[in-house]
């Protein structure tokens with residue numbers, strides 16, 4: 442297959458949650474689309490917990506990211522509903538909120554200050570006492586002293602989303618080519634397709650680079666065009682609980698790092714996640730799993746009784762400013778949809794809408810101004826990440 446020649450309006454390099462979402466939305470706008478990926482959905486997307494949690498994940502320095510996150514969160518219900526209707530698959534979209542809890546006096550103070558900051562941003566959060574936290578979530582540790590409930594936070598199962606996107610995109614005529622893209626072909630100073638491992642080619646008017654943490658490593662591009670994306674390793678563990686084991690997504694700062702538990706509708710609980718600067722290392726380590734279990738047990742002691750279903754390490758596509766890189770590059774015909782770091786699941790609907798709109802010839806403006814916040818041009822002239 443990979444030795445064939447394909448022709449389409451758009452070639453998407455990379456079939457993770459971002460590339461597949463872009464392909465599906467572009468096809469819905471009437472464009473013919475080829476997605477090239479040797480193993481769709483096997484990257485960071487396979488590791489992701491699936492939290493759609495811009496409120497509980499807000500930080501003091503990342504307001505533009507918050508704006509993107511809130512806008513994409515608002516798009517998720519319609520995105521999930523349309524995807525389920527087109528694919529016939531349920532993506533386990535739940536909007537039951539995040540409970541962020543604190544243990545010691547210092548933690549309680551820090552969480553209170555964060556709640557004040559959230560109030561200033563007019564984010565919908567509610568302060569809870571320790572008792573109220575345990576009433577909302579009976580499996581919480583008795584030592585929880587207080588918390589905040591971000592009732593609007595939601596989550597999906599990213600692996601189900603990938604399965605649904607593959608089905609829905611297929612129904613819309615998207616061609617999936619199971620091959621690695623080795624380089625971008627150019628003609629007259631513009632991108633005109635890609636070369637595939639094994640000798641094949643895709644000819645296209647537009648190329649969208651959506652190869653996640655690997656987006657900085659394509660051949661054939663002028664200097665300064667590839668994004669400075671780096672891999673940020675995250676280890677997770679999945680446990681099997683009874684449905685209803687947890688009703689909310691639960692998170693807290695334990696031993697100085699952020700730990701979370703995300704319940705699925707079928708009773709599965711995802712524990713996450715490490716953040717490690719280890720290059721392209723995807724080994725699941727004993728130390729990584731130990732820390733996940735140790736921290737999650739502080740939040741919800743009962744997890745030690747649950748069966749281990751799966752462990753996995755994925756590579757988040759990180760950028761120097763933690764914002765994604767979305768939009769046209771200095772090479773005509775080449776667009777980027779990458780660098781989503783910790784929030785690619787959350788940001789998929791907004792990214793796909795924006796990129797598909799541009800591919801279809803529109804000039805999507807909107808609020809938030811995705812083009813201004815995420816422009817690849819902000820890194821122009823900067824070297825791509827040095828990893829191979």
Ligand SMILES: Cc1cc2nc3c(=O)[nH]c(=O)nc-3n(C[C@H](O)[C@H](O)[C@H](O)COP(=O)(O)OP(=O)(O)OC[C@H]3O[C@@H](n4cnc5c(N)ncnc54)[C@H](O)[C@@H]3O)c2cc1C
Nearest residue numbers: 455457459484485486490491492622653675784785786787
């Ligand atoms: C442990 C962990 C937990 C996370 N939790 C959350 C969360 O709760 N909420 C959230 O919003 N985000 C979360 N994320 C982040 C999220 O997973 C990513 O931002 C998102 O998956 C990025 O999607 P992507 O499609 O850009 O990249 P990926 O999913 O990595 O997909 C990239 C694809 O490109 C393909 N590819 C690579 N090179 C080539 C090539 N040369 N040619 C063709 N194809 C290629 C790969 O096979 C892969 O399928 C988490 C990430 C991790 C690691």
